[in-house]
């Protein structure tokens with residue numbers, strides 16, 4: 001994909017990975033549409049992009065709200081005429097043991113992290129299909145490949161995003177559209193401060209943004225992990241499930257013992 005002159009929509013662009021991804025895409029010459037709930041923050045991000053010579057439009061949109069999502073493609077079409085890249089990045093954490101989460105919290109996590117990706121994709125797909133060109137990048141997670149304890153609902157939502165992306169990528173073969181799930185490990189952001197992890201394994205959000213730009217420029221689909229070690233590590237889970245589960249239980253026991 002040639003990003004110069006392309007139109008890219010980034011959800012969850014008011015902070016973290018989405019914010020730096022929007023800035024990185026603008027640096028590559030894309031016109032960016034920034035979507036999230038906090039319009040004031042989006043406008044600050046858009047101003048910063050425009051001050052550096054880029055083109056950006058801030059649009060308030062809650063990805064869990066069907067009406068708001070369904071009007072977004074019209075706004076994008078009126079402003080820029082097309083949509084070449086959709087980065088479904090908006091997401092919320094959902095930590096905590098399942099028994100501690102109430103049904104409202106569970107529904108919210110699934111609605112934003114999984115249904116939000118489907119709603120945005122459904123909204124932009126007709127326009128992208130008509131263009132016979134486009135790339136949908138869904139930000140899943142390491143938790144979309146490995147089911148971690150204490151994150152059952154988050155993990156389920158992200159496994160859903162990985163499965164949705166792969167399935168849709170096969171469905172769209174031959175249409176000129178690509179679909180990719182990008183699976184980041186740990187990046188320190190507003191919603192995911194990662195303060196309990198050893199700093200050496202925590203990335204800057206910019207590293208994930210760099211991976212997203214790489215995926216777009218190289219037409220990589222249907223999956224890309226950042227850092228890259230996550231991909232081969234999956235073989236361990238698939239080829240030796242009992243050993244993998246023993247390893248997971250051991251890590252969890254040690255973590256609990258350390259925390260007391």
Ligand SMILES: NC(=O)c1ccc[n+]([C@@H]2O[C@H](COP(=O)([O-])OP(=O)(O)OC[C@H]3O[C@@H](n4cnc5c(N)ncnc54)[C@H](OP(=O)(O)O)[C@@H]3O)[C@@H](O)[C@H]2O)c1
Nearest residue numbers: 012014015016017037038062063090091187189190191192
């Ligand atoms: N950081 C990590 O370690 C990590 C690892 C793996 C995957 N991820 C995934 O990466 C994505 C970005 O996370 P982040 O780390 O950058 O978190 P973040 O800094 O908390 O940013 C989350 C973004 O999503 C937006 N958002 C939340 N709910 C929304 C909604 N209902 N509608 C529209 N926008 C919404 C937020 O903006 P508003 O509040 O303004 O709406 C914000 O811009 C998420 O999907 C997350 O699951 C993160």
